[in-house]
Amino acid sequence: MGRNNQLATTYDLFIIGEQLRCQMASVGLIKDNRHHLRKHRQCFVAKDAIDWILKMHHVDSRSEAVEAMTILQEFNVIHHVTDDQEFKDKNLLFRFTKDDETYKTDRELQTFYRALDIYDKIKQKGRDVLRDVYFKGNLHSNVFYGEDLVDFLLEWEDTLDRDDVVEELQDLLDRNVIKQSSKIQDYLSHTQNIRIYQLYSDKVGFGMTIRGYSPCYIHHLEPLGPAAKAGLKVGQAVISVNGQSVYKMDHKRVGLMIAQSDNGRTSLHIGVSLHNRRN
Secondary structure, three states: OOHHHHHHHHHHHHHHHHHHHHHHOOOOOOOOEEEEOEEEEEEEEHHHHHHHHHHHHOOHHHHHHHHHHHHEEEEOOOEEOOOOOOOOOOEEEEEEEEHOHHHOOHHHHHHHHHHHHHHHHHHHHHHOEEEEEEEEEEEEEEEEEHHHHHHHHHHHHOOOOOOHHHHHHHHHHHHHOOOOOOOOOOHHHHHHHHOEEEEOOEEEEEEEEEEEEEOOOEEOOOOHHHHHHHHHOOOOOOEEEEEOOOOOOHHHHHHHHHHHHHHOOHHHHHHHEOOOOOO
């Protein structure tokens, strides 16, 4: 099994575990319990959990329920409150690692819950980040542009800088937590491989035409024009104009911004990707 498939299976288990935790909490199974005069916070009784799992028809037998919970224990989703018991159909106290934050000792669980935290923030505060997008004739529902998510996280988590956010999202993408649906990989690549060119207009402009959208790209260069002389190449994606992101704009809007720069400005600052050129 390849690494991506292994990660997908692992995160599927994490999702099942988190759904189970939320459901059990909603019916009062997760609570403070006492054992031998000691109070254990936010835990559940193994036997009671098995009773509930059967009642909800999640499995067909008690042995299947024990097997499922044992797998969650092996993947550090749950643990015994004193870490000295394997999961059994008995009056033993177990706890979800999310409830005592011991999940932070597990790299994959930490990644999973970080992604879940980002998703919750988007749902609560950034509803315009998720959207339906048509791309090459196909509808992609509940997707996001990498640029939107980066900007959103920078707004709501001011302890991070842009490079940190991009690196973190790239890690989530590598670990198959984020699925590449349309343009996120393009954006993550572009943000790390942009060069800013300063162009000075001649009598007829900057000597280039652009086409396309999200991002648009350099379609033609006048051989002796300012853009060609500065080192721009046909096919490079246009990422910014005078410091403003144009990654999601079409060529008409970007062309208007460039034309406005040519009217009364002595120079144009244009950011282009140094790779992933269009053919």
